[in-house]
Every structure is written in structure tokens, then in C-alpha cells.
Amino acid sequence: MSKWVVDPDHSVAAFSVRHMMVADVHGQFNKITGTVEFDPLDAARISVAIEISAESIFTGIKKRDDHLRSQDFFDVEKYPGITFKSKKAERTGFSSLKITGDLTMHGITRSVTLDVSYSGPVKSPFGETCLGFAGRLRVDREEFAMIWNQQLDLGGMMVGKDIDILINLETDMVP
Numbered sequence: 771m772s773k774w775v776v777d778p779d780h781s782v783a784a785f786s787v788r789h790m791m792v793a794d795v796h797g798q799f800n801k802i803t804g805t806v807e808f809d810p811l812d813a814a815r816i817s818v819a820i821e822i823s824a825e826s827i828f829t830g831i832k833k834r835d836d837h838l839r840s841q842d843f844f845d846v847e848k849y850p851g852i853t854f855k856s857k858k859a860e861r862t863g864f865s866s867l868k869i870t871g872d873l874t875m876h877g878i879t880r881s882v883t884l885d886v887s888y889s890g891p892v893k894s895p896f897g898e899t900c901l902g903f904a905g906r907l908r909v910d911r912e913e914f915a916m917i918w919n920q921q922l923d924l925g926g927m928m929v930g931k932d933i934d935i936l937i938n939l940e941t942d943m944v945p
Contacts, residue, residue, distance in 0.1 A: 771807045771808065771809050771812070771815060771817075772807070772808060772809060772943055773805060773806075773943070774805065774807070774808060774901055774942060774943055775942055775944055776802055776803055776804045776806070776820060776939050776940075776941055777900070777939075777940045777941060777942050778801060778802055778803060780940035781802045781937075781938060781940055781941075782798050782799070782802065782937075782938050783798060783799040783822050783852075783935065783936070783937045783938075784797070784798040784799075784936045784937075784938070785797055785798070785799075785933050785934060785935050786933070786934045787911075787929060787930050787932070787933050787934075788929070788932070789928070789929065789930070790922060790926075790928055791922065791927070791930075795829065795834075796829070797827060797828060797830075797835075797838075798827075798828055798829075799822045799823060799824070799826045799828070799852070800823075800826040800828055801822065801823035801825075801826035802820055802821070802822050802823075802937075802939070803820065803821050804819050804820030804821055804939075805818075805819055805944075806818050806819075806901070806903065806939070806941050808901065810888070810891070810901075813859070813861050813867055813888070814859050814860055814861045814867070815859070816856065816859045816867065816869060817856055818854065818855070818856040818869060818871065819853075819854070819855050819856070820853065820854050820937070820939070821851045821852070821853050822851065822852040822853070823850065823851060823852075824839070824844040824846045824849060824850055824851060824852055824875075825839060825846045825850060827839060827844065842916075842918035843916050843918060844875075844876060844916070845876060848877070849875070849876050849877050851874075852873070852874065852875045853872075853873070853874045854871055854872070854873050854874075854882075854884075855871050855872050856869050856870070856871035857870050857871045858870050859886075865887055865888050866885070866886065866887045867885075867886045867887075868883055868884070868885060868886070869883065869884045869886050869905065870882070870883045870884075871884075873909070875909075875914045875916075876914045876915050876916055877915070878913070878914045878915055880909070880913055880914065882907050882909060883907065884905035884906060884907045885905065885906045886903055886904065886905040886906075887903070887904050888901060888902060888903050888904075889901070889902045890902055891943070898942045898943065899942070900940055900941065900942055900943070901941045901943070902938070902939065902941070903937075903938070903939040903941065904936065904937070904938050905936070905937040905939075906934070906935070906936050906937075907934075908932055908933065908934050908935070909933050909935065910931050910932060910933075911929075911931055911932075911933050912931050
């Protein structure tokens with residue numbers, strides 16, 4: 771089993787959430803670290819441990835980013851990191867897996883399952899051996915005690931409960 775380290779310059783955790791029941795707002799976290807133990811010939815034995823800096827949230831709107839960092843949402847002073855640690859995996863196709871593990875966000879841990887595809891390994895022009903992973907999942911933010919919201923005049927809520935998350939990792943083999 772080879773060990774791979776997350777390349778923080780080429781990895782991102784992106785998300786989208788319904789806003790005012792009419793449009794999706796997108797954002798991302800730009801600081802991810804972690805490791806993956808993986809052998810493409812024995813993919814179901816994958817082990818993943820990543821940490822995302824909650825403070826690195828970026829939606830392109832400073833006022834919104836500051837609100838998301840506040841106690842209403844991520845409370846980054848108290849909970850600076852979002853972590854995922856895999857528990858089990860099953861191969862679902864030639865280069866796809868379902869990976870179940872513990873997602874900890876806002877101080878609360880829940881079991882989640884990511885649909886993951888992987889590509890590589892490839893040699894970079896700089897000599898590293900690289901693998902790519904793309905994981906998708908949907909979480910209910912209220913299950914992580916992020917319950918801030920506002921009722922709209924005509925019904926419905928300002929911020930949706932369901933958050934779609936896409937984690938794209940580029941990893942480098944540890945020699």
C-alpha cells in the first residue's frame with residue numbers, strides 16, 4: 771500500500787447551497803492537508819485522512835465569507851478544522867469507490883459516504899508520481915449544528931439545509 775500526501779496547491783473542497791430558494795451559491799475551501807494510503811490494485815483498502823481549514827472559506831464576497839466564519843456557521847475560532855477519516859470502502863467500478871467515514875465539522879462528527887472516482891497514477895514533468903481523487907456527497911448542515919437561517923416573506927428559508935460538497939484532491943506519492 772503506497773502513501774500519498776495531499777498537494778495543497780492543486781486540491782480544493784467546493785460546495786453549493788440553495789440561497790433564497792431561487793439560486794445556488796458556490797464557494798470553496800482553499801487549504802486542505804492530509805494523506806491517502808492507496809493501491810489501485812487493491813482499491814477497497816484505501817485509507818483517507820484529510821483536514822480542511824474552515825477559515826480558508828471563499829465565496830468571492832467578503833461580507834458573506836465573514837458571516838460563514840462567524841458563530842452563526844463555522845465558528846472558525848472555536849472549530850478551525852473540518853476533518854474526514856475513512857472507515858471502510860467498496861469498489862463500485864473500474865476507478866470508482868464508495869468511501870464511508872467520519873466527517874467532523876463544527877465540533878460534531880457524523881458518518882458519511884462519499885462517491886469517489888480516482889485517476890492515475892501519472893508521472894508529472896517534475897518527477898512526482900501523482901493520483902487524483904474526486905469525492906461527492908450531500909450533507910444536512912443542521913446535523914452539524916449550523917442552524918442559522920431567516921424566514922422569507924413569501925415562505926421558505928434564506929439558506930438551504932442541504933449542502934453539496936465536491937472534494938478534489940491531487941496527491942503525490944511519498945517516496
